[in-house]
Amino acid sequence: MTTTTETQEIFHKKFHFGAPGSFRFVGIWSAPGSGTREHNISAYNDAMASRPAGCNMSCACCGMGIIHHHMVRDSNNEQFAVGSSCIEKLNDTVLLTASKKAELDRQKAIRAQKRADKRQENQRKVEAELDAERLRNDGLTDHEVMRNKRDALENCAVEQREDVLDELYTSLRAAGGNFARDMYRQLIAGHVPTGRARSILIEIMTKTSGRANSKAYKAAYPVNEAKFDALMITIEDINTTTQTKWDQLGG
Numbered sequence: 001m002t003t004t005t006e007t008q009e010i011f012h013k014k015f016h017f018g019a020p021g022s023f024r025f026v027g028i029w030s031a032p033g034s035g036t037r038e039h040n041i042s043a044y045n046d047a048m049a050s051r052p053a054g055c056n057m058s059c060a061c062c063g064m065g066i067i068h069h070h071m072v073r074d075s076n077n078e079q080f081a082v083g084s085s086c087i088e089k090l091n092d093t094v095l096l097t098a099s100k101k102a103e104l105d106r107q108k109a110i111r112a113q114k115r116a117d118k119r120q121e122n123q124r125k126v127e128a129e130l131d132a133e134r135l136r137n138d139g140l141t142d143h144e145v146m147r148n149k150r151d152a153l154e155n156c157a158v159e160q161r162e163d164v165l166d167e168l169y170t171s172l173r174a175a176g177g178n179f180a181r182d183m184y185r186q187l188i189a190g191h192v193p194t195g196r197a198r199s200i201l202i203e204i205m206t207k208t209s210g211r212a213n214s215k216a217y218k219a220a221y222p223v224n225e226a227k228f229d230a231l232m233i234t235i236e237d238i239n240t241t242t243q244t245k246w247d248q249l250g251g
């Protein structure tokens with residue numbers, strides 16, 4: 001039966017790798033990429049100049065070239081850096097756990113940065129599109145142009161309804177009160193009342209002809225009913241025409 005080699009020491013010409021537990025994990029330092037070197041040489045040089053101790057682009061354990069330096073401090077307080085696979089050779093569970101966590105954090109930070117970059121890029125595209133729209137539309141976005149057209153159509157419809165409802169408005173004003181005021185507001189907005197609201201409006205129109213249930217009132221009621229329904233057909237025609245114009249605009 002063989003015993004495990006947990007306490008086996010690792011030797012290095014310079015670093016005292018020692019037994020497990022004799023070094024501690026410092027962190028990961030990633031060298032700037034070749035993209036940075038090509039496109040921003042001063043940023044590359046700055047990053048390289050300020051690199052932490054022991055980070056020399058090669059693994060202190062096997063000598064292979066590395067980008068991501070897992071920095072470790074040995075029992076002599078000497079700092080060195082190894083690659084992600086060689087850190088396992090140091091045979092230290094605590095160290096390896098810390099290193100793996102740092103690697104996960106590094107990946108997480110990269111993903112977060114990518115998401116942030118993507119958001120910024122999308123935002124930039126949206127802004128560029130809006131700028132192009134403003135250039136085409138005398139300073140307005142397409143959305144603002146459409147909103148103005150819709151407002152113009154609706155204002156036009158309100159004016160038409162006000163003309164149509166001129167006579168009814170006189171009756172409603174004579175009647176006064178919240179109901180009359182609310183009804184008029186709804187009517188000029190294009191809402192056609194039905195049921196009880198319709199009946200009350202016809203009663204209001206008819207009251208100018210005489211007291212309720214009087215002969216004159218009874219005679220005027222069906223006339224006003226027909227007049228009211230004709231008015232509502234006109235309102236609905238205005239609504240339909242407005243909607244058609246809006247549809248033609250592609251709204």
Ligand SMILES: [Zn+2]
Pocket residue numbers: 059060061062063064082083085086
């Ligand atoms: Zn190595």
